[in-house]
Amino acid sequence: MNFLKLINYMKPILLVSAGLILSTFSAQAQSKKDLDRQAIKDMCGCYEVTFKYAETFSPDGNYEKHDDYTASALEWGQLVEDAENKISIQHLLVIQDTMVIKHWRQDWTFEDQDLFFYDANNTWDIVKKDASDVKGQWAQKVYQVDDSPRYSGSATWVHVDGKKVWQNTTPAPLPRREYTKRRDYNIMERNNQVAITDYGWLHEQDNKKVLHAEDADDRIIAEEKGYNIYEQVADERCAAAQAWWKENEALWAKVRKEWDAVFASNDRLKLKDKVDGQRLYSVMFALEPDATSADIKKVITDFIE
Numbered sequence: 001m002n003f004l005k006l007i008n009y010m011k012p013i014l015l016v017s018a019g020l021i022l023s024t025f026s027a028q029a030q031s032k033k034d035l036d037r038q039a040i041k042d043m044c045g046c047y048e049v050t051f052k053y054a055e056t057f058s059p060d061g062n063y064e065k066h067d068d069y070t071a072s073a074l075e076w077g078q079l080v081e082d083a084e085n086k087i088s089i090q091h092l093l094v095i096q097d098t099m100v101i102k103h104w105r106q107d108w109t110f111e112d113q114d115l116f117f118y119d120a121n122n123t124w125d126i127v128k129k130d131a132s133d134v135k136g137q138w139a140q141k142v143y144q145v146d147d148s149p150r151y152s153g154s155a156t157w158v159h160v161d162g163k164k165v166w167q168n169t170t171p172a173p174l175p176r177r178e179y180t181k182r183r184d185y186n187i188m189e190r191n192n193q194v195a196i197t198d199y200g201w202l203h204e205q206d207n208k209k210v211l212h213a214e215d216a217d218d219r220i221i222a223e224e225k226g227y228n229i230y231e232q233v234a235d236e237r238c239a240a241a242q243a244w245w246k247e248n249e250a251l252w253a254k255v256r257k258e259w260d261a262v263f264a265s266n267d268r269l270k271l272k273d274k275v276d277g278q279r280l281y282s283v284m285f286a287l288e289p290d291a292t293s294a295d296i297k298k299v300i301t302d303f304i305e
Contacts, residue, residue, distance in 0.1 A: 035159050039164040039196050052068070055068075078090045120187050169191045187218075280299075
């Protein structure tokens with residue numbers, strides 16, 4: 001058999017082999033993505049949450065360590081969107097059987113090039129990353145109670161030795177436990193580790209409290225360790241949150257849509273601390289369930305500098 005005949009003879013075999021290899025790679029990639037998506041959705045449900053924070057170190061020998069912080073809550077993680085490349089989870093605090101407070105929201109988006117980074121003074125830079133920088137990664141975008149931005153970051157979910165972990169470092173505003181009490185720093189550099197556990201999930205943090213100034217180098221004021229421990233309990237305990245969401249989800253869908261328009265039309269966003277003596281979340285929470293998109297847009301626009 002001459003060379004040309006051999007090539008023609010082998011061609012179907014080679015094509016089939018190449019197809020099998022590509023199919024195997026595709027299946028493995030899809031399997032990894034499915035594992036990622038399931039890990040993210042495992043954060044939905046009803047949880048008893050314990051928040052623990054302690055300052056651990058300061059480069060300033062004269063720094064006086066602040067008191068440790070501990071709190072607890074009952075929280076419902078509501079699956080808002082479940083698409084191939086986006087999963088959105090709205091967190092709701094259950095205060096009493098008849099009292100629910102809208103809490104933070106986290107959106108997870110696959111290979112997302114559009115992120116926002118905090119730059120102190122209630123200001124965020126909206127940045128487009130290179131596709132190669134986010135290949136195979138999921139971005140976690142965290143929003144405040146009024147759906148304004150808080151922080152975002154992109155990293156790869158890792159599944160190894162039975163562990164499901166995602167870790168990223170990103171700048172963020174001061175946490176609510178300190179933003180009305182502290183003036184010695186203005187950026188929280190958050191090292192966030194999200195781990196799915198046998199009891200629920202764990203948000204572990206190694207944070208740096210940073211003083212940022214335009215005319216000086218950034219200075220680390222203190223470092224802290226944080227644990228947000230989510231222990232899963234029966235969904236029935238969060239029935240009030242589930243009912244509240246059914247009554248209010250249409251309003252907050254419109255709010256999210258208006259914020260999406262803001263992100264799409266700006267590369268830098270600065271929000272006012274107060275308008276007419278009120279904070280954004282107070283005005284947003286006062287909206288009626290039937291508020292129009294125009295009503296919502298006006299509220300947001302009033303707070304944009």
